[in-house]
Amino acid sequence: MNRKTYQSGFVVPPIIILIGIVLAVGITTIVYKNKTTDNLATQPTQEATSSANSQQSPTPTPKSTKTPTPAATKAPTVKPTSTPTPKQSITPTPRSTSTPTATPILTFTPTPTPTPTPTSKPKPICSVTVVPSNSGSAPLETSICIGNNSNPYQSIQQELVDYDGEGNWNYQGAQYGCHSFTFQNPGTYTPKAKIISTSGEESDTCQTTVTVN
Helix, strand or coil, X not given: CCCXXXXXXXXXXXXXXXXXXXXXXXXXXXXXXXXXXXXXXXXXXXXXXXXXXXXXXXXXXXXXXXXXXXXXXXXXXXXXXXXXXXXXXXXXXXXXXXXXXXXXXXXXXXXCCCCCCXXXXXXXXXXXXXXXXXXXXXXXXXXXEEEECCXXXXXXXXXXEECCCCCCCCEEECCCCEEEEEECCCEEECCEEEEXXXXXCECXXXXXXXXXX
8 A cells, every 4th residue: 555645745644544534434424314314304394284285276186098998809710611612614505606697689579460261161052852753663763863952052073872871872973963773672761962062061961761662
């Protein structure tokens, strides 16, 4: 330890320095205790004063600060595992390919002139006459004459004659007039005839009666 020397040349011994430090610490401690005692003595007075002041002027109530309530944490809802429904495969309907129909061009078709139906001519009318008589004894020789009683008169192109009336045409031809025929056996006979005009009209059947004794 070095010794400290003052300007006057006096050297301070270490013991004196130590004593000075102890005295300084003791004085500081005493001063601190006194201050503490004074503070405790004056504290009731200050509390009384503050109590009186609080009765005279109400202290404004500080606004309550609301602490925001934290939002309740919802527990995550566990969705049930569902089996996915398979999507239906829709086959697209093909569009119908239609061929556009062309509008037909209207053509004028002339109305045909009806062909007039020719008016049919009336049927010819025939007659049968037996000469010399319609009765007699067997064998009876006669002439069977075919007549044309048409009005107006129509030209005849063919005759059909059944001499005895048995149902067979004994003559078919262009001969017009009288036909010789002999009735061999007794009985009643019905000679018949038809005539056909040159235009194709056919008459009804005409007939007469012959009696043979």
